[in-house]
Amino acid sequence: MFVPGVEIPHLCFQCEDYPCVNACPTGALSINDKTGAVNIDVSKCSACGLCVNVCPGKVPHMHPEKNHIVLCDLCDGNPKCVETCREGKWNTLKITFRSERVSYKVSAKTPKKLTIETARKILGEEIAKEVLSQ
Numbered sequence: 658m659f660v661p662g663v664e665i666p667h668l669c670f671q672c673e674d675y676p677c678v679n680a681c682p683t684g685a686l687s688i689n690d691k692t693g694a695v696n697i698d699v700s701k702c703s704a705c706g707l708c709v710n711v712c713p714g715k716v717p718h719m720h721p722e723k724n725h726i727v728l729c730d731l732c733d734g735n736p737k738c739v740e741t742c743r744e745g746k747w748n749t750l751k752i753t754f755r756s757e758r759v760s761y762k763v764s765a766k767t768p769k770k771l772t773i774e775t776a777r778k779i780l781g782e783e784i785a786k787e788v789l790s791q
């Protein structure tokens with residue numbers, strides 16, 4: 658945790674040009690026609706890490722025990738995280754629909770950058786600066 662109390666999901670933003678899919682040398686990654694999510698065929702993944710390197714947010718993660726990456730697949734259009742968030746009455750996550758006029762790639766950021774930006778919004782610039790300097 659980069660900032661105590663500030664922990665946010667670090668997920669794929671489905672970049673419009675899908676650099677991860679284009680960089681994969683084995684064809685393990687593909688774009689889901691229905692959801693726009695990046696799907697992974699783990700049997701083809703060599704764990705080379707090229708998709709992680711090209712991702713602006715370093716979103717794909719190596720599986721802690723197996724030899725392949727892990728990536729959010731939007732639960733095939735029925736996101737379980739959104740369901741759980743709603744059931745828990747937090748209502749923080751919601752399903753939105755893609756617009757061709759928006760660049761999603763600019764929102765793909767590393768966990769550190771996302772956390773710092775969120776801390777600034779929640780705590781305010783001055784307090785965030787103080788917390789971050791500790």
Ligand code: SF4
Nearest residue numbers: 681702703705706708
């Ligand atoms: S880690 Fe797997 S999915 Fe990523 S580029 Fe390499 S082979 Fe493709």
Ligand code: SF4
Nearest residue numbers: 669670672677712765
């Ligand atoms: S955010 Fe990363 S993993 Fe998601 S589409 Fe973009 S490059 Fe691929």
Ligand code: SF4
Nearest residue numbers: 729730731732736738
């Ligand atoms: S629950 Fe499904 S949609 Fe939510 S982060 Fe995990 S894989 Fe993605």
